Amino acid sequence: xxxxSKPRVPVSKLPxxxxxxxxxxxxxxxxxxxxxxxxxxxxxxLIQAFWELNVEPHQVVKMSGIGCxxxxxxxxxxxxxxxxxxxxxxPSVATGANSADRDLYYVGVSGDGDSLSIGLGQFAHALxxxxxxxxxxxxxxxxxxxxxxxxxxxxxxxxxxxxxVNQQPPIDPVITAMAMGGSFVARSFSGDKEQLVPLLKAxxxxxxxxxxxxxxPCVTFNDHEDSTKSYxxxxxxxxxxxxxxxxxxxxxxxxxxxxxxxxxxxxHDGSTVLLRKVSKDYDPANRAKAYSYLxxxxxxxxxxxxxxxxxEGQRDMHEVxxxxxxxxxxxxxxxxxxxxxxxxxxxxxxx
Amino acid sequence: MTSRxxxxxxxxxxxNGTGSASANGLLMKAIFRMGIPVVGKxxxxxxxxxLPTWFEIRxxxxxxxxxxxxxxxxxxxxxxxxxxxLAEVAPGGYLLYDSTWPRDKQLAREDVTxxxxxxxxxxxxxxxxxxxxxxxxxxxYLGVLAALLDIDMQVIEELLKxxxxxxxxxxxxxxxxxxxxxxxxxxxxxxxxxxxxEKMDATKGHIMVDGNTMAGLGCVYAxxxxxxxxxITPSTSLMDAFKEFCEELRVDPETGKNxxxxxxxxxxxxxxxxxxxxxxxxxxxxxxxxxPGISLxxxxxxxxxxxxxxxxxxxxxxxGPSTGMPTRTQQADLMLAAYASHGDTRHVxxxxxxxxxxxxxxxKAFDLAExxxxxxxxxxxxxxxxNDWMVPKLKWDERxxxxxxxxxxxxxxxxMQVFHRYTDAxxxxxxxxxxxxxxxxxxxxxxxxxxxxxGGYTEDAAEYQDVLDRLTTKYHTAKTLVPLPVVxxxxxxxxxxxxxxxxxxxxxxxxxxxxxxxxxxxxxRVRAFPFGKxxxxxxxxxxxxxxxEQNRDAQLKSLLLIETQVDRDKLHSxxxxxxxxxxxxxxxxxxxxxxAKGAAA
Numbered sequence: 001x002x003x004x005s006k007p008r009v010p011v012s013k014l015p016x017x018x019x020x021x022x023x024x025x026x027x028x029x030x031x032x033x034x035x036x037x038x039x040x041x042x043x044x045x046l047i048q049a050f051w052e053l054n055v056e057p058h059q060v061v062k063m064s065g066i067g068c069x070x071x072x073x074x075x076x077x078x079x080x081x082x083x084x085x086x087x088x089x090x091p092s093v094a095t096g097a098n099s100a101d102r103d104l105y106y107v108g109v110s111g112d113g114d115s116l117s118i119g120l121g122q123f124a125h126a127l128x129x130x131x132x133x134x135x136x137x138x139x140x141x142x143x144x145x146x147x148x149x150x151x152x153x154x155x156x157x158x159x160x161x162x163x164x165v166n167q168q169p170p171i172d173p174v175i176t177a178m179a180m181g182g183s184f185v186a187r188s189f190s191g192d193k194e195q196l197v198p199l200l201k202a203x204x205x206x207x208x209x210x211x212x213x214x215x216x217p218c219v220t221f222n223d224h225e226d227s228t229k230s231y232x233x234x235x236x237x238x239x240x241x242x243x244x245x246x247x248x249x250x251x252x253x254x255x256x257x258x259x260x261x262x263x264x265x266x267x268h269d270g271s272t273v274l275l276r277k278v279s280k281d282y283d284p285a286n287r288a289k290a291y292s293y294l295x296x297x298x299x300x301x302x303x304x305x306x307x308x309x310x311x312e313g314q315r316d317m318h319e320v321x322x323x324x325x326x327x328x329x330x331x332x333x334x335x336x337x338x339x340x341x342x343x344x345x346x347x348x349x350x351x
Numbered sequence: 352m353t354s355r356x357x358x359x360x361x362x363x364x365x366x367n368g369t370g371s372a373s374a375n376g377l378l379m380k381a382i383f384r385m386g387i388p389v390v391g392k393x394x395x396x397x398x399x400x401x402l403p404t405w406f407e408i409r410x411x412x413x414x415x416x417x418x419x420x421x422x423x424x425x426x427x428x429x430x431x432x433x434x435x436x437l438a439e440v441a442p443g444g445y446l447l448y449d450s451t452w453p454r455d456k457q458l459a460r461e462d463v464t465x466x467x468x469x470x471x472x473x474x475x476x477x478x479x480x481x482x483x484x485x486x487x488x489x490x491x492y493l494g495v496l497a498a499l500l501d502i503d504m505q506v507i508e509e510l511l512k513x514x515x516x517x518x519x520x521x522x523x524x525x526x527x528x529x530x531x532x533x534x535x536x537x538x539x540x541x542x543x544x545x546x547x548x549e550k551m552d553a554t555k556g557h558i559m560v561d562g563n564t565m566a567g568l569g570c571v572y573a574x575x576x577x578x579x580x581x582x583i584t585p586s587t588s589l590m591d592a593f594k595e596f597c598e599e600l601r602v603d604p605e606t607g608k609n610x611x612x613x614x615x616x617x618x619x620x621x622x623x624x625x626x627x628x629x630x631x632x633x634x635x636x637x638x639x640x641x642x643p644g645i646s647l648x649x650x651x652x653x654x655x656x657x658x659x660x661x662x663x664x665x666x667x668x669x670x671g672p673s674t675g676m677p678t679r680t681q682q683a684d685l686m687l688a689a690y691a692s693h694g695d696t697r698h699v700x701x702x703x704x705x706x707x708x709x710x711x712x713x714x715k716a717f718d719l720a721e722x723x724x725x726x727x728x729x730x731x732x733x734x735x736x737x738n739d740w741m742v743p744k745l746k747w748d749e750r751x752x753x754x755x756x757x758x759x760x761x762x763x764x765x766x767m768q769v770f771h772r773y774t775d776a777x778x779x780x781x782x783x784x785x786x787x788x789x790x791x792x793x794x795x796x797x798x799x800x801x802x803x804x805x806g807g808y809t810e811d812a813a814e815y816q817d818v819l820d821r822l823t824t825k826y827h828t829a830k831t832l833v834p835l836p837v838v839x840x841x842x843x844x845x846x847x848x849x850x851x852x853x854x855x856x857x858x859x860x861x862x863x864x865x866x867x868x869x870x871x872x873x874x875x876r877v878r879a880f881p882f883g884k885x886x887x888x889x890x891x892x893x894x895x896x897x898x899x900e901q902n903r904d905a906q907l908k909s910l911l912l913i914e915t916q917v918d919r920d921k922l923h924s925x926x927x928x929x930x931x932x933x934x935x936x937x938x939x940x941x942x943x944x945x946x947a948k949g950a951a952a
Binding site: 058084100103317318331 | 383384558559560564568571572574576577579596600601603606607608609610611612613614616617618620621622623624625626627628629630631632633634636650651654658744745746747748749751752753785786787788789790791793794795796797798799800808
């Protein structure tokens with residue numbers, strides 16, 4: 001719960017970004033999640049990502065649904081508007097917000113219940129629209145706020161705290177996004193900030209729907225032995241396939257990589273993502289190959305992570321809709337009304 | 352039969368998917384262009400091809416807009432429904448049928464004159480193409496009717512040329528089919544019939560248009576830029592109209608880019624979510640739907656109410672419950688809309704009575720939604736939305752500026768110490784809001800969970816109740832802002848009718864009939880919920896009030912009982928809920944019988 005106010009104490013030693021802001025100014029209210037919750041690490045990574053990108057906090061719009069994960073939008077960027085919509089329906093609210101103003105940054109935080117059960121339809125259709133937003137799923141395989149039921153991302157055989165064993169196959173958001181035509185598909189782990197922060201940065205700057213599925217263990221209900229979403233299990237089967245470095249547009253790209261193993265992908269704003277293959281036979285630009293790689297490794301019980309697929313060429317919702325570059329909400333009324341003479345003329349058609 | 356000039360009903364029974372809609376539309380328009388008031392009702396099936404469909408045209412020199420409740424001339428083009436169609440003709444009326452094939456012996460009534468025209472035979476001789484034969488048969492009966500009713504052939508020719516402006520070669524074929532029917536009728540019957548047309552000058556300054564078109568146009572004039580929807584009969588043509596008008600009026604001529612964004616959503620839940628997201632972020636946004644869509648939207652409507660986000664929702668009502676009859680009309684979503692969503696919620700509703708009001712109230716809905724920061728539902732119905740009505744041409748006031756409500760600007764925020772989202776600074780229950788991205792000081796967190804006046808999360812009893820009570824204050828403010836009722840009254844008359852929406856035409860006609868019978872009745876048509884002082888006063892002034900509405904459960908009456916101080920014993924329901932638009936007869940009968948009973952008692 002976000003009613004605990006957090007005093008902003010200036011800490012002089014903290015480094016400042018190009019806007020002269022420290023990470024403190026990218027924080028929000030105090031987290032009320034359980035101590036050790038993976039979600040808090042993701043919140044910290046988001047703070048780091050926006051700070052490093054030099055984005056003005058109030059230029060960001062935070063979207064979420066209902067659940068533990070959805071509460072976290074209150075815990076970062078206190079100077080940004082946030083909306084905690086109804087359960088599983090954040091993608092539609094984000095679609096509307098984005099249609100009104102295409103210039104702001106949209107970041108959605110959701111969970112496996114919010115996106116893969118009640119909200120699977122909206123999640124899929126936001127993907128299909130290629131809505132320009134960063135969409136983070138804080139994935140822990142369990143319903144926390146209602147105390148420990150399996151979610152749709154729980155693996156077959158995974159055991160609940162009270163001993164029940166999950167029998168139903170999981171819905172994997174990454175494989176789903178690949179199949180639905182997602183233009184940016186990534187997976188990471190709340191315990192790997194080094195991997196996560198560049199992925200979030202690339203996702204924020206990607207024009208289109210950037211899915212980052214982050215395994216984020218629930219310390220209270222799903223971190224025990226025989227759970228496949230625990231810290232220990234995730235660390236053991238963690239399989240980074242691609243490493244992504246994010247290079248902001250102003251910095252020259254250093255060529256400290258071996259030709260052939262690194263793939264630079266230029267984003268719309270001129271910044272670049274450098275993809276370094278960790279696994280030689282992985283191709284993050286080939287949907288079919290990436291898909292089958294994910295599938296094969298999932299069968300083996302491995303958790304493939306990294307920027308798994310990216311296509312900067314896909315048109316986002318506004319490009320498909322052919323909307324004017326000016327945010328629709330900023331159009332003056334004179335620009336929108338056809339006027340009295342036109343109304344008379346239109347009505348004459350119905351004589 | 353005595354001569355009946357400009358006062359009769361023609362009903363055409365047909366099979367859907369045969370192009371009859373355009374022939375019937377042309378017939379109605381021709382009468383309209385002859386300066387004669389006319390109204391058309393399309394009774395169509397929830398189907399694409401092969402099921403019965405009817406089109407009823409009422410010619411009314413008095414300008415009555417509702418159904419008369421009887422048929423004087425039936426054009427029976429559908430063998431499946433012959434018997435039923437014949438039975439519907441009023442004594443002394445006519446039935447026109449295709450005599451190409453032998454007539455069923457059952458098809459006879461002593462008090463109905465049968466007019467047989469070998470339509471198929473006439474058309475088949477002239478046209479080779481099979482589809483053309485089907486279409487032209489419908490055009491051919493137009494010609495027969497032109498002779499029988501004395502329709503101005505020049506007007507028909509003009510209309511054909513306009514209809515096929517891009518396909519002039521179709522004009523000759525259509526004209527030929529019309530002439531076939533016209534000359535056959537002239538030769539075989541005594542033309543014109545006693546039911547006939549005579550030019551008038553009563554349609555000047557009027558248009559023939561449907562409500563969905565006008566509501567869509569209203570959204571354009573209101574400055575709406577975001578429309579989200581999921582296709583559902585009978586609301587679909589509203590978004591079609593908005594899209595067409597936008598393609599014409601809202602494309603930047605230099606860049607070819609759109610000054611609007613229409614999202615066809617995956618369902619109605621997403622459609623209202625999109626509207627709330629867009630409106631929260633400062634765009635005027637709307638969604639058209641029908642009853643089943645409102646059912647789905649309930650959770651989000653409650654969110655909009657509690658988080659105080661503007662939204663405009665058009666509910667073009669159809670017959671319920673459940674899927675009901677999607678192509679029939681009703682006013683049965685009143686209770687659903689008024690209290691949509693769980694918890695304590697009450698919403699602003701607007702009730703247009705005709706296509707002109709669909710335009711006016713569409714614009715008003717956006718102003719109210721932004722002024723009150725709440726969802727506003729415009730409740731029209733299939734009859735208004737999809738049928739062409741004769742309405743006075745509208746004038747646009749160039750001075751109109753949208754009321755965007757209480758929104759702090761960047762400059763105001765800059766000067767401010769601190770911004771709290773949900774305080775009642777002005778005492779009217781309406782707080783100030785800010786838009787994302789404008790200024791850091793304006794940032795707040797929207798939530799459907801318990802919140803206090805500062806916008807913070809709360810589970811504190813007093814803080815929660817404080818916000819809920821302010822919403823009640825806002826509800827009372829809404830009463831002073833919504834459109835006033837339309838009242839027709841004489842001093843001293845103690846009997847009244849209260850009604851809404853598309854009942855208006857039938858009520859007005861019933862009032863005239865009752866008046867001629869010596870019964871004076873006053874009339875109030877509510878145009879909005881919540882009910883303001885004017886409604887309350889009207890109820891107070893009358894002793895006996897008939898509430899006329901098109902649903903089974905007396906929903907308007909229920910709302911009046913719940914939300915006003917009216918004495919329960921004063922209110923009497925007159926209900927019509929068959930799915931067919933209401934006619935004046937049931938109102939006249941209802942009032943007359945009740946008054947007679949009252950007199951006897």
